[in-house]
Amino acid sequence: MPASRTVARYYVVHGRVQGVGFRYFVERCAAEIGLRGQVSNRADGAVEVYAVGPPEALSLLERRLRAGPRYALVEKVEEREAEVRALTAFTIEF
Numbered sequence: 447m448p449a450s451r452t453v454a455r456y457y458v459v460h461g462r463v464q465g466v467g468f469r470y471f472v473e474r475c476a477a478e479i480g481l482r483g484q485v486s487n488r489a490d491g492a493v494e495v496y497a498v499g500p501p502e503a504l505s506l507l508e509r510r511l512r513a514g515p516r517y518a519l520v521e522k523v524e525e526r527e528a529e530v531r532a533l534t535a536f537t538i539e540f
Contacts, residue, residue, distance in 0.1 A: 450500035454528040457495040458488070459511055461521035468493050469538045471515035472507075476536040479503045486539035498530055 459468070464487050472485040472495055481504070483497035497507055514520040 450502065452498060452530055453501055453504065454483075454496065454498045454530045455504050455508070456526050456528040457497070457508065457511055458524040459493045459495065459514075459520055460491075460523070461514075462517075462519040463493045463514065464491055466517040467515050468518050471518075472511065473536055473538050475507060475510045479506055481507060482533040482536055484533070484537045484539050496528060496531075497536070498533060 469485045469487065472493070476483060476485075476497060479499070481497045481499040483495065485493060485495045488494055495507075495511065497504055508523065508525060511523050512520055
């Protein structure tokens with residue numbers, strides 16, 4: 447079986463996604479899936495996510511981003527391809 451290729455995606459999640467534990471939710475999901483990257487709040491109220499891993503794992507993360515944690519209300523998720531950066535973990539940026 448061939449090894450999965452590594453790709454990167456950049457997501458911007460809009461809605462009620464700050465103050466509801468969204469960054470911690472993303473960090474936990476990424477760790478479960480085995481992704482590397484980072485998540486941070488934006489000044490406009492959105493959350494941005496940069497993730498690196500196999501395409502199948504990124505698809506799973508996107509589905510979880512669209513669902514969000516219990517108190518979030520995700521209105522829209524923007525996604526675009528990104529350059530693969532050499533990261534060793536998934537972190538929350540403050």
